[in-house]
Amino acid sequence: MTSLIHAVELTKYFQVGKKRYLHAVDHVNLDIPEGKTLGVVGESGCGKSTLGRVVLGLLPATSGELYYQGEDLIHGNKKQRKKMQREMQIVFQDPYSSLNPRMSVYELIAEPLVMNHVYGSRRETLQRVQELMEIVGLAERFINSYPHEMDGGRRQRVGIARALALRPRFVVCDEPVSALDVSIQAQILNLLMDMQEELGLTYMFITHDLSVVKHISNEIMVMYLGQCVERAPAEELFQNPLHPYTKALLSAIPVPKLGASLKHNLLRGEVSDPINPEPGCRFAKRCDHCTEACAGKNFQLKELGDRHFVACALYQ
Amino acid sequence: MTEPILRVENLHTIYQGEERNVYAVNGISFSLNEKETIGLVGETGAGKTTTALSIMQLLPDRIGKITEGKIFYQGENLLEKNKEEIRLIRGACISMIFQDPMTALNPVMTVGDQIHESLSIHNYDNLPEEELQKRVDELLTLVGIPANRKKEYPHQFSGGMKQRIVIAIALACKPKILIADEPTTALDVTIQAQVLVLMEELQKQLGMAMIMITHDLGVVAATCDKVAIMYAGEILEYGTVEDIFAGERHHPYTKGLFEAIPSLDSHSRRLKPIEGLMPDPADLPPGCRFHPRCPYCREDCKTGAPYLFERNGHQIRCNLFQEDTAI
Structure with a gap:
C-alpha cells in the first residue's frame, strides 16, 4: 500500500528566547495510506495542531522530511509545491472565528475557486458553489446568508465546503466538531465519513476527544508534549492501550453510565514545560510507573505486535 | 419531609429585545435538597445558564427579566427580596463557578x-x-x-x-449551594477528571448542595444525584440519575442525546444524530417544543402542551406516555 503522506522525523521548534526553544513537534514519523484516516489525539499544547500545519506547509518545518505522493514537500521546487498544496486542505476548529463575518456563503465558498482562477466564468463558479453546498448538505436558500445568521453546525458545513472546493485528496481536520453540540457533532462526523467514502479523501483528524476519534480513524496516534508516545490501529488502541499516558487518557473520559468513577487511574499534576525539555520520557513526572530508567534518554517507538508502536521504558 | 434548600417553581425568564423577546426559560420547576447534586443537562440555548443566572439574580439589567415563578431558598422567596438582601445571600449562601476560568x-x-x-x-x-x-x-x-x-x-x-x-x-464563604456552570468544559480530559474529583470531595467535606450545569452526560453520571434534561427552556425529563441512565422510559430527546454520543464501546462507525436544530428561542414552535425534530411526533404533539407522565418522581413531558407505552 502506498502512503499519501509520509514524514520522517518531522520537527518544529519555536524559538521563544535566546537559546530557548519550544519543542512543539519533536521527531514525529507519519504514514497515512490513501483513503484512510489517521487520528491524532492529545491534550492542549501537545503539538497536534502544529503538526497539522507543518504537514500542510502552513508552517515551515525545523527539520525532517515530508513527502506527498512521494514528492518532497520541504526541498522540492516552490511551483511544484504550490500545486500539490492545492490538493491538501484544512477544516478549522471554530466555525465562529474561521469564517470572515463580512462575506456571504457564496463568497466564502467561491473564494478558493476565485483565488486559484479555477473557472473562467461566474456562471461556472456559481454552479460549483451550488454543487459543493449540496455535497455538504446546506440548503440553497443560505447562499446569500452571512455567518452570523447561521448556527454552528451550518457554519462548519461552510468550512467543509471551502476545504473541498479545490477537490483536495488530503484534508486535515483540526478539531472540526469540538465547538459543536453532541447532536450536531454526530451530523458533521457522519458527513465527513460519507465524503471520505464518496470522494476517496484521506484525513488527518486532530482532536482531544478519544471517543470521537475512535469512530472516524483507521489508525490513532497519541501525542504528548510534541512526541508520539503510542500509535496503533484504532480498535487495537482501545482494546489494548499500552502507554501509561494512553491508559490514563482513556480512563479520564467521563462515561455516560451509572457507577462510572473518575478516581481510577487519576493523573497527578499537569503537562510540564515544553521549552528546552530534558532528554528522557516527558510524561515521567506524572507517571506511576516511573523509574530511574525513564530519565536520561529519549525513547524510540518500538513495535509490539501488529502495527502497534509504543515509546515507553516499560516496553523496551 | 424537610423543606428542600432550594425550590424553583414555574420559572419563566425572558430577554427583552427591541423587536422581539427571547423566551429563554419557560416554566421550569425543580428542587434541591441539602448535600444533593442536581445536573441541568442540555445543548447550547437550552436555558441552563439563564436558569442559573435567574437564581443568582445576575440577569443583565433591563434586558433579562423573570416574568413568572418563585425561587425559594430555605423557604424564602428570593424574588421578593430587595437588592441589599440579595447581596447578602449571593456569594455567601449561593455562589457560582463560571465556565471559562481564563476570563472569570x-x-x-x-x-x-x-x-x-x-x-x-x-x-x-x-x-x-x-x-x-x-x-x-x-x-x-x-x-x-x-x-x-x-x-x-x-x-x-x-x-x-x-x-x-x-x-x-x-x-x-462556605456557601450552602454551589452553582457550577460548565466548570470543566474548557479543560483537558485529564485535568477535567482532577477538577471533578476535587469538587466531589469538597462537596462532601463542606456539605454543600450543588447545581451542575453541563452538556456532557458523562460528567452527569460521575457527579449528580438528580438530573433535569432541558430543551428550549423546558425540562423534558426529570428524575434520579438511576432513572435517567438505567430507567426504561425516556423522553425521545433524551434517547436521541444518548444515541448521538460517540461511544467508546460501540463498533459501528456511523453515529445517530438528532436531525434538525434547536428551535429559535424567540420563535418557539407550538405544542411540544421538540416535535419538529421528534421521530415519534403525532398530530396532538403539534398543538397542546405535552402530557406530563410521572412515576415515583420520574417525570417525562411527552404525549407518548399517555398510554404508558415505553419506547
Missing part, C-alpha cells in the same frame, strides 16, 4: 486578593485582617494550590489551576 479571573489582581475580596465583602463577623489572610491560605490549600503562590497573577497559572482558584473564590 481579573488579570490585574493577584489570586490571593481575588479570594480575599469575596471574604472581606462578606466579613459579617468583623474578623481581623490576619484571620482573613489565614483563610485565603486555607482555601488555596483546600483546592490543592500551595499557599505561597497567592501573590501571583492569573496568567502565571495553567487552565486547571485557574479553575481551582475560581472554585476557591466560590467556596470562600
Whole structure:
C-alpha cells in the first residue's frame, strides 16, 4: 500500500528566547495510506495542531522530511509545491472565528475557486458553489446568508465546503466538531465519513476527544508534549492501550453510565514545560510507573505486535 | 419531609429585545435538597445558564427579566427580596463557578486578593485582617494550590489551576449551594477528571448542595444525584440519575442525546444524530417544543402542551406516555 503522506522525523521548534526553544513537534514519523484516516489525539499544547500545519506547509518545518505522493514537500521546487498544496486542505476548529463575518456563503465558498482562477466564468463558479453546498448538505436558500445568521453546525458545513472546493485528496481536520453540540457533532462526523467514502479523501483528524476519534480513524496516534508516545490501529488502541499516558487518557473520559468513577487511574499534576525539555520520557513526572530508567534518554517507538508502536521504558 | 434548600417553581425568564423577546426559560420547576447534586443537562440555548443566572439574580439589567415563578431558598422567596438582601445571600449562601476560568479571573489582581475580596465583602463577623489572610491560605490549600503562590497573577497559572482558584473564590464563604456552570468544559480530559474529583470531595467535606450545569452526560453520571434534561427552556425529563441512565422510559430527546454520543464501546462507525436544530428561542414552535425534530411526533404533539407522565418522581413531558407505552 502506498502512503499519501509520509514524514520522517518531522520537527518544529519555536524559538521563544535566546537559546530557548519550544519543542512543539519533536521527531514525529507519519504514514497515512490513501483513503484512510489517521487520528491524532492529545491534550492542549501537545503539538497536534502544529503538526497539522507543518504537514500542510502552513508552517515551515525545523527539520525532517515530508513527502506527498512521494514528492518532497520541504526541498522540492516552490511551483511544484504550490500545486500539490492545492490538493491538501484544512477544516478549522471554530466555525465562529474561521469564517470572515463580512462575506456571504457564496463568497466564502467561491473564494478558493476565485483565488486559484479555477473557472473562467461566474456562471461556472456559481454552479460549483451550488454543487459543493449540496455535497455538504446546506440548503440553497443560505447562499446569500452571512455567518452570523447561521448556527454552528451550518457554519462548519461552510468550512467543509471551502476545504473541498479545490477537490483536495488530503484534508486535515483540526478539531472540526469540538465547538459543536453532541447532536450536531454526530451530523458533521457522519458527513465527513460519507465524503471520505464518496470522494476517496484521506484525513488527518486532530482532536482531544478519544471517543470521537475512535469512530472516524483507521489508525490513532497519541501525542504528548510534541512526541508520539503510542500509535496503533484504532480498535487495537482501545482494546489494548499500552502507554501509561494512553491508559490514563482513556480512563479520564467521563462515561455516560451509572457507577462510572473518575478516581481510577487519576493523573497527578499537569503537562510540564515544553521549552528546552530534558532528554528522557516527558510524561515521567506524572507517571506511576516511573523509574530511574525513564530519565536520561529519549525513547524510540518500538513495535509490539501488529502495527502497534509504543515509546515507553516499560516496553523496551 | 424537610423543606428542600432550594425550590424553583414555574420559572419563566425572558430577554427583552427591541423587536422581539427571547423566551429563554419557560416554566421550569425543580428542587434541591441539602448535600444533593442536581445536573441541568442540555445543548447550547437550552436555558441552563439563564436558569442559573435567574437564581443568582445576575440577569443583565433591563434586558433579562423573570416574568413568572418563585425561587425559594430555605423557604424564602428570593424574588421578593430587595437588592441589599440579595447581596447578602449571593456569594455567601449561593455562589457560582463560571465556565471559562481564563476570563472569570481579573488579570490585574493577584489570586490571593481575588479570594480575599469575596471574604472581606462578606466579613459579617468583623474578623481581623490576619484571620482573613489565614483563610485565603486555607482555601488555596483546600483546592490543592500551595499557599505561597497567592501573590501571583492569573496568567502565571495553567487552565486547571485557574479553575481551582475560581472554585476557591466560590467556596470562600462556605456557601450552602454551589452553582457550577460548565466548570470543566474548557479543560483537558485529564485535568477535567482532577477538577471533578476535587469538587466531589469538597462537596462532601463542606456539605454543600450543588447545581451542575453541563452538556456532557458523562460528567452527569460521575457527579449528580438528580438530573433535569432541558430543551428550549423546558425540562423534558426529570428524575434520579438511576432513572435517567438505567430507567426504561425516556423522553425521545433524551434517547436521541444518548444515541448521538460517540461511544467508546460501540463498533459501528456511523453515529445517530438528532436531525434538525434547536428551535429559535424567540420563535418557539407550538405544542411540544421538540416535535419538529421528534421521530415519534403525532398530530396532538403539534398543538397542546405535552402530557406530563410521572412515576415515583420520574417525570417525562411527552404525549407518548399517555398510554404508558415505553419506547
